[in-house]
Amino acid sequence: MTNTTQTINPYTEQVIQTYQLLNAKQANAAIDNAHKAFLSWKKVSKEKRAEQVLNLAKVIRDNKSELLDLMTNEMGKIRAQGEQEVELCAVICEYTAQEAVKELANQTREIEGGKAIICFQPIGVILGIQPWNFPLYQVIRYSITNIMAGNTAVTKHASNVFGMASKIQEMYEQAGFPKHVYQSLMIEGSLATELIAHDKVRGVTFTGSDKVGKKVAEMAGKHAKKSVLELGSNDAFIVLDDANIKTAVEACVKGRMINNGETCVAAKRFIITEANYDEFKQAFVKQIENMKMGNPNDKDTDLGPMARKDLRDELHEQVTESIDKGAVAILGCQIPDQKGYFYPPSILENVQPGMPAYDDELFGPVAALIKVKNNEEAMKVANDSRYGLGGGIFSADEDNALKLAIEEFDTGMVNINGYGLAQPNLPFGGVKSSGYGREHGGFGITEFVNIKSVMINQA
Template identity: 65%
Template sequence: MTSTVTTINPYTEQPITEYQLLDKEAAQQAVDNADKRFQTWKLTSIGQRAEYALKLAQVLESHQQQLAQLMTDEMGKVRAQGLDEVQLCAEICRYTAQQASKVLADEERDVESGRAIISYQPIGVILGIQPWNFPLYQVIRYSIANLMAGNTTVLKHASNVFGMAEKIEAMFIEAGFPKYCYQSLLIDGDTATSLISYPKVQGVSFTGSDEVGKAVAGAAAKLAKKTVLELGSNDAYLILDDADIELAVKTCVKGRIVNNGQTCVAAKRFIVTEKNYAAFKSAISAAMSSLKMGDPNAEDTDIGPLARADLRDKIHQQVTESIEAGATVVCGCEIPEQTGFFYPPSILENVSPQMPAYDEELFGPVASLIRAKDDAQAMQIANDSRYGLGGGIFSANVGRAVELAKKHFDTGMVNINGYALAQPNLPFGGVKDSGYGREHGGFGLREFVNIKLIMIAASD
């Protein structure tokens, strides 16, 4: 087993930094430290915790340029999108700090023989296992909610963004959080798995693939430990008969290539009714083919490299298998001969069940174009998925689209006539194989708390 990890710049393919991994004993000691800190942190007032969270927002903004550059260097994010990610994280810190006192406030209820208090109390050390694709956001959204709730946190970050992992811990310290409230542990997957069963870990927040997420949830469930899972998806975007095609194309391209196509809640399957299919196909093919692929540091770059060589190879294998099963290429779908782990903006059509492009998550800039005879079949195809994170509907009849979203779309989130990533004041999460539990929007504050009931008998 290797004891070191070297991060690689996906644009230059050159090594960045070598990191020493912690062994299991050192990781357990970190959890012990977090548990010891919890004994005092849980008694810290919500108002004081909020001051630290608000300071962290300022610290994030003061390091915005450096953080965005780190994202570009370690995982290939287009620089402007990195700057946006930092700002989102700052706003999540502010919103969580402002909402915590209300969301976590005691509730009083009358009972027949007296009164009752319902109190939301922290439970201890929460282990976070987070991915590389939004290397700051994924960490902040889970950690700040738990810290505001009074828990302490330890993080296993993805090994290709260990520089970000170290930077995040340093920023928590700079913001004034007491030592061991938050820790980034440079550990491998086996060590992270061992921590799930460590007695002082009380819960696990996982973001990543559904296969690994289910294993994490299973290991935790055996010990009656709660988990929150935000897993993959192959989000469907429906272009109904009355859709604005120009708007749909513009939005779907953005939703497919954001973060170089490496977004769990990206637009991935485009389900278009027969009426609009030819026009949509022609326009989106032209739009995708015109995107500029190149240096993620350049202002005019639309799409940078994928984060690792194995990720590029995996998506090309999924594309190849889909073509072999009968899908046809509209554009792209070939690995370019150039330095960097690039994959071009691509579209497949004639996509059907049993193909990776239909059934699986394509984590890269590849769109699946699917024809439906009418609106009803479009919704049926959209729900023909084991995933259920997000999705979208394009229709001139917003009221009908809302009704479809509420009562018929089997996902945790739906965009209507637009595409948006996470918002600080809104819940984030999915259903089916996309996981369970919710992040931010105030909802994450109650995911890992003890809803404690205290009953007080009436005096004679």
């Protein structure tokens, strides 16, 4: 009997749909089909591929209403934020179509006795293992660049957003891409890891927890296959002595609570110098306690439910452990007695090393306040993490903030006096246990290509 899984609406707690999972034989056959498609797709000109990519941008916009329904119903995303995600994905496609032709163009270099051609060739099937929190964006950002490069893509999406997984494959086909150039596989996570060993899989990209990501990297390394990992973080946003508190609070509230707090590059630890701590805390608490939690379809809702009950319960365990170890709950931090997988906007202070709120990633609407003596200590605490995805600096001295961001902050991305999510024209990725490799900004286009040198000697 074929195993099944269900998608559940986190607001109503009602089952949306039941899906049959593919078995190992069927999943491996899908990889074989992706390889067969690759043999033809790699021969299509970059210009023709770009046309198809632009078609997908149009299809994404044309399907906006259905995509918003899927995001809201399957993982509780606020509808207005879903609109931003849809548009971002369309723009990523447009940017990729425009930039990839240039990024993948042959280069000529002089060598002793002749010249050399450097070319960028696709390598084959790229396996993507993707999370639920940005259910359209996470898949589009890796798949479209690799498909534009001439590879084919097979995705294992998170099981709670299988409706979106199915819709993404439908949109690729609607945009005119040949069959099997892109596929979404309804499979268990353990089977996805096993597929890395398939001889036709040439690379793997994973977004998720550092614990699972390291297992993916281990399997990829065992088979000498390249991987790109984006493993989340506990990003620090530091408020220096000369910061504009109003600007800092507005950006930090947005950075912590956007997407119901379920964002890898969210602001999570707030490190404030003594000079500003009380003023920041008062304004921060006031803004967060005024947030409205409710139906993600309502225009005036600020915070929807968390995506799954187990995720909500895990978050609460981390909060409770932090409190048991000395953190102080100054807002929220209790599971509400109501339908839906809600966790209230919450704030902890007196957060110290050894607590989950300091050491780990709290993937939900919980902010950790950390008071430090001065700017130097703020930077030290910010870097005191096994993670290194993003971060933020608030200071009136832009030159000094820039110097700290470039020379001191040990992360892949830094915001100065603001908060922003992914940008199509900038690289996205981290260091340390936040992973390696980059997406966006033209950098993702060449992550899974063969950079080949062809040397021509004068006769």
